[in-house]
Amino acid sequence: MKADFGIRCSGAEPVIYELSKPGRMATTLPQLDVPQAALPDAALLRDDVDLPEVSELDLMRHYVRMSQLNWAVDIGFYPLGSCTMKYNPKVNEAAARLPGFARTHPYQDVHAVQGNLRLMHELQEMLKEVAGFAGVSLQPSAGAHGELTGVLIMRAYHVARGDMQRTRIIVPDSAHGTNPATTNMAGLEVVEVPSDARGNVDLAALESVCGETVCGLMLTNPNTLGLFEEQLPAVMELIHGCGGLVYGDGANFNALMGIAKPGELGFDVMHFNLHKTFSTPHGGGGPGAGPVGVAELLVPFLPGPVVALCRCEEAGCDCQEEEGVHYHLVMPEQSIGRVRSFYGNFGVLVRAYTYMRALGAEGLREVSEMAVLNANYLKTRLAGVLPVSHQRTHMHEFVVKGIYPSAPDVHALDISKRLIDYGFHPPTNYFPLIVPEALMIEPTETESKETLDAFAAALRAIGEEARDDPELLHEAPHTAPVRRLDEVRAAREPILRWQGG
Amino acid sequence: MKLDPNCRYDQEHEWVRVEGDEALIGITDYAQDQLSDVVYVELPEVGDTFDQGDVFAVVESVKTASDVYMPVGGDILEINEALEDSPELVNEDPFGQAWFVRIAIADPSELDDLMDAEAYRAYVEGLDE
Numbered sequence: 001m002k003a004d005f006g007i008r009c010s011g012a013e014p015v016i017y018e019l020s021k022p023g024r025m026a027t028t029l030p031q032l033d034v035p036q037a038a039l040p041d042a043a044l045l046r047d048d049v050d051l052p053e054v055s056e057l058d059l060m061r062h063y064v065r066m067s068q069l070n071w072a073v074d075i076g077f078y079p080l081g082s083c084t085m086k087y088n089p090k091v092n093e094a095a096a097r098l099p100g101f102a103r104t105h106p107y108q109d110v111h112a113v114q115g116n117l118r119l120m121h122e123l124q125e126m127l128k129e130v131a132g133f134a135g136v137s138l139q140p141s142a143g144a145h146g147e148l149t150g151v152l153i154m155r156a157y158h159v160a161r162g163d164m165q166r167t168r169i170i171v172p173d174s175a176h177g178t179n180p181a182t183t184n185m186a187g188l189e190v191v192e193v194p195s196d197a198r199g200n201v202d203l204a205a206l207e208s209v210c211g212e213t214v215c216g217l218m219l220t221n222p223n224t225l226g227l228f229e230e231q232l233p234a235v236m237e238l239i240h241g242c243g244g245l246v247y248g249d250g251a252n253f254n255a256l257m258g259i260a261k262p263g264e265l266g267f268d269v270m271h272f273n274l275h276k277t278f279s280t281p282h283g284g285g286g287p288g289a290g291p292v293g294v295a296e297l298l299v300p301f302l303p304g305p306v307v308a309l310c311r312c313e314e315a316g317c318d319c320q321e322e323e324g325v326h327y328h329l330v331m332p333e334q335s336i337g338r339v340r341s342f343y344g345n346f347g348v349l350v351r352a353y354t355y356m357r358a359l360g361a362e363g364l365r366e367v368s369e370m371a372v373l374n375a376n377y378l379k380t381r382l383a384g385v386l387p388v389s390h391q392r393t394h395m396h397e398f399v400v401k402g403i404y405p406s407a408p409d410v411h412a413l414d415i416s417k418r419l420i421d422y423g424f425h426p427p428t429n430y431f432p433l434i435v436p437e438a439l440m441i442e443p444t445e446t447e448s449k450e451t452l453d454a455f456a457a458a459l460r461a462i463g464e465e466a467r468d469d470p471e472l473l474h475e476a477p478h479t480a481p482v483r484r485l486d487e488v489r490a491a492r493e494p495i496l497r498w499q500g501g
Numbered sequence: 502m503k504l505d506p507n508c509r510y511d512q513e514h515e516w517v518r519v520e521g522d523e524a525l526i527g528i529t530d531y532a533q534d535q536l537s538d539v540v541y542v543e544l545p546e547v548g549d550t551f552d553q554g555d556v557f558a559v560v561e562s563v564k565t566a567s568d569v570y571m572p573v574g575g576d577i578l579e580i581n582e583a584l585e586d587s588p589e590l591v592n593e594d595p596f597g598q599a600w601f602v603r604i605a606i607a608d609p610s611e612l613d614d615l616m617d618a619e620a621y622r623a624y625v626e627g628l629d630e
Contacts, residue, residue, distance in 0.1 A: 430564040487563045491540035
């Protein structure tokens with residue numbers, strides 16, 4: 001049961017500065033073959049940076065060891081709720097590395113990159129189709145960036161109609177933290193509404209805040225409790241009835257593909273998290289993509305450029321291709337402008353495109369069906385182990401209260417840390433905020449029944465440990481390279497950069 | 502759970518201790534226990550004015566960030582700067598050293614909306630069920 005961490009348990013890796021030896025180098029410079037000249041201004045050179053001096057082998061081993069300390073979905077189960085940590089097929093990487101994609105430059109003439117533009121156009125079209133929207137912009141380069149873009153589009157729509165007083169955004173109390181953060185960043189005001197006993201938006205509370213100052217509602221469906229909004233038509237009617245728009249947080253779109261289209265459910269705008277639903281790499285500071293889809297009335301406001309196509313026989317089509325169509329970049333009429341340099345994170349778009357083409361429409365529906373089935377299977381396996389937040393059929397994820405009835409002093413955090421010893425990444429903890437000791441579990445469609453069974457067995461075994469030996473959990477993890485981190489001290493006295501020995 | 506019999510309480514777990522026309526405001530022992538270790542407190546500025554129910558501060562713990570609401574409206578006369586460097590006071594002494602702000606009460610009748618210590622205890626016990 002317990003994972004064998006092997007080399008990953010061998011201890012903490014020093015920072016690269018600690019490996020430095022004066023004079024050691026990773027490269028050999030060729031002989032100087034130009035006249036030597038003094039640097040223009042020696043005062044511009046800093047000598048306080050103290051860059052590390054290491055050999056190529058030191059360098060390689062350091063980063064390979066670091067990579068072995070990492071947890072990844074390619075190593076094991078990663079049920080981090082709301083993050084959709086599905087396996088990313090390696091064919092995505094192969095496609096993104098094709099020279100025709102990898103070696104293009106954003107300043108190349110459009111005639112020289114017709115294939116790239118075709119890929120972007122087809123991705124726009126596929127996203128429109130799968131979510132039921134009239135337009136898509138691939139510009140935003142992360143989920144939260146897509147959110148900000150979406151809210152700016154809603155605001156631009158109202159302003160274009162001379163409706164200047166719509167400055168309030170309604171956000172349910174189950175929302176992702178990015179929703180209120182986005183609202184603030186857009187210069188608008190957050191109005192929070194509670195959830196009802198079944199985990200839906202409380203309709204009476206929503207009605208009481210609806211009015212002529214409402215810019216829109218930000219709604220995640222299924223919501224962060226993993227529950228489908230049961231009163232969605234009434235919610236749509238309320239918000240649209242008071243002149244507001246409905247923003248869909250697409251973080252949980254993995255539950256819906258091929259089954260329900262947000263655009264047809266009444267959403268006016270939604271961002272896609274390509275790194276969640278469409279299997280592109282997650283964060284880590286690297287590139288992401290958060291395309292935004294919109295209903296007809298918001299198409300003119302999309303950020304640009306977006307990719308359009310014309311047929312060679314049409315007047316004004318700048319065609320040099322033999323295929324008969326020409327792809328070109330256009331800025332929508334009343335566009336909120338650029339939200340990013342160039343054309344979004346193109347390499348990420350290639351990966352998402354590859355994923356969608358590899359699966360096809362039927363495959364995407366199967367993804368969502370399996371994601372929902374896996375979540376409900378795991379929830380059922382955990383019955384009697386940890387209490388689930390709401391007794392309903394769940395969508396792609398569910399939330400349990402991280403408290404074993406027989407061990408009230410053991411908290412969600414202790415359970416999470418102990419799961420590391422069992423070779424599992426912990427679920428999201430303490431979110432959503434409305435469930436005490438929340439553990440938010442999203443298995444995704446790519447996990448096998450055996451993995452789900454093993455995870456359920458681990459949580460059951462940890463429950464027995466919690467009852468018999470709670471200290472074991474309070475001190476977990478025991479097998480990870482570093483033990484329990486002092487989160488309080490890290491937050492109160494953060495050390496943000498290495499300052500030597 | 503600790504309570505201060507000289508305070509009045511609202512449903513969002515703030516306490517208010519009236520001193521003449523002024524009042525001290527903080528968060529309750531129950532609130533700090535729910536938040537766990539507090540790592541940061543964001544306070545308003547002296548001279549700011551808030552209505553009853555307005556968000557006037559934010560308290561951040563290792564678990565979550567939470568808004569703090571005005572139990573009664575008024576002007577901010579003084580803020581507890583000690584909380585900037587020692588947010589742990591909120592956990593250690595919520596009714597004493599960890600007061601958040603001192604205000605000039607705008608409308609004393611708003612105090613009638615608040616609970617006394619026993620009513621607040623009953624309210625909290627109801628929440629835990």
